[in-house]
């Protein structure tokens with residue numbers, strides 16, 4: 001199959017001292033004016049494994065990278081444009097020059113395996129921006145279009161379509177530089193399947209799920225399905241999709257099904273078909289400011305919890321760090337209407353190059369940044385989100401971090417006050433101290449399950465269905481979902497619960513800012529040493545003998561288990577759902593297979609460095625028999641005794 005596509009380059013000379021090139025690809029109707037400030041020319045070349053697409057000719061070396069990667073970067077503007085008229089306006093307004101080229105490109109066949117590699121648990125993830133060595137673009141526009149069409153077909157089957165009322169799918173994205181291009185491609189894919197598209201623009205992942213539940217015709221809600229374009233905290237060149245219906249996020253099996261459908265759709269794409277989907281996308285496309293509805297619901301929730309006070313956070317100083325992701329709305333649209341002072345908030349503007357720090361509450365630099373902001377501004381509380389706002393963490397006025405086990409302890413305390421005795425479902429890497437805190441101090445039940453936000457949420461739902469009451473499913477990563485909030489995995493809602501606590505304490509006359517939160521985690525035992533090491537499996541190593549990294553990892557775990565059983569100083573955890581969890585030397589370790597990568601993450605906690613080394617040595621002696629496993633991080637750790 002071959003296709004001839006008209007490509008148009010739009011380039012603009014910014015007044016930044018550098019030339020930045022923006023592109024418009026008319027054959028696919030995409031406007032990538034949300035481009036990065038690259039200091040080099042882009043050229044029209046076929047994408048890796050893709051149909052006719054745009055490529056960047058020079059390497060990443062000349063690109064301005066985020067501070068934590070190399071250097072300072074200027075923030076790119078994001079232009080929203082969907083047709084040539086808009087582009088022309090843009091050109092005249094912004095002094096952009098314009099050139100066109102005709103390219104004839106063979107449309108390559110994409111192997112099923114390549115598509116299936118885009119699955120990442122219950123998400124789709126790939127490379128959307130070229131230029132990083134060894135990371136060719138996999139999430140091209142036609143691939144994206146095929147995936148969105150496949151989701152639409154899957155959805156139509158699920159919802160048993162009534163032909164008189166086409167289904168509606170909402171599409172939103174985080175702040176990534178590839179967001180606009182992919183949003184357009186997703187929209188075309190949905191439209192080509194005969195469904196209606198509602199674009200939300202910059203949005204959070206939980207808001208997208210929420211749009212399947214909201215009942216409000218004015219906002220074209222509820223939608224039948226939702227697609228969030230995000231790759232969470234991954235580097236700027238990646239992107240991906242999360243899919244929702246009113247039953248929640250799609251699971252692994254559904255994603256596999258969608259990718260299988262996408263292969264067939266992709267391989268039957270024709271250029272005429274792509275042009276048609278472009279037209280259809282324009283006909284069916286609507287835009288809605290859904291985030292205003294979502295944020296006003298968050299505001300209402302806090303007001304209600306405080307006894308219908310209009311400004312229950314009046315006088316509280318809360319700083320927000322959105323890490324230049326999609327969470328900047330929280331300061332202006334949630335905290336300010338509630339009366340909070342938000343000065344000192346930082347990195348609220350979306351910037352897909354993440355120039356300040358990785359938007360990830362698990363990241364040490366990110367937590368340091370929000371802690372510093374709290375201390376410098378003498379704020380009562382700090383709040384930090386990941387890129388797409390499904391994860392969060394907080395910092396109290398003394399600079400104490402509420403992330404990982406401490407965030408779970410805080411949320412458990414809040415939820416157990418409301419639902420005494422309830423079961424708290426967490427991921428597998430939580431500490432023994434947390435179990436004691438939930439069970440002995442709070443009177444709840446700790447169900448330490450597996451890693452993966454979808455796993456913990458599904459497990460909490462399952463427990464309720466078999467008669468065990470659970471109101472909270474939460475991971476050390478900062479993902480958390482409450483039963484009262486439809487099991488919506490929402491970092492912003494977690495923070496709303498924290499704010500409720502502050503507001504209700506204030507309403508009942510308790511002063512002291514965030515001390516009320518600090519007091520709630522009083523008694524949580526925390527280890528002196530807490531470490532996570534990620535041991536990589538070399539998939540090309542001959543020791544794998546043609547087997548998968550999963551089989552290899554399982555063999556490592558089996559051998560470790562045998563070692564533990566023959567060592568009287570170590571005790572296997574009596575109840576465990578993932579990997580090998582062992583107590584010993586006053587601490588514990590867990591070795592397990594990563595959900596996504598050819599990696600065995602090793603977590604351990606101990607009362608002293610010496611004890612941690614003893615735990616490390618126990619693991620090291622078992623895993624040394626596996627030459628394909630890179631144990632250098634562990635070896636280094638145990639040598640530091």
Ligand SMILES: O=P(O)(O)OC[C@H]1O[C@H](O)[C@H](O)[C@@H](O)[C@@H]1O
Pocket residue numbers: 427451452453454475477479593594595596597601
């Ligand atoms: O298994 P790992 O590689 O440690 O990754 C586990 C993590 O993967 C993703 O980030 C998911 O969003 C998390 O819910 C999960 O905990």
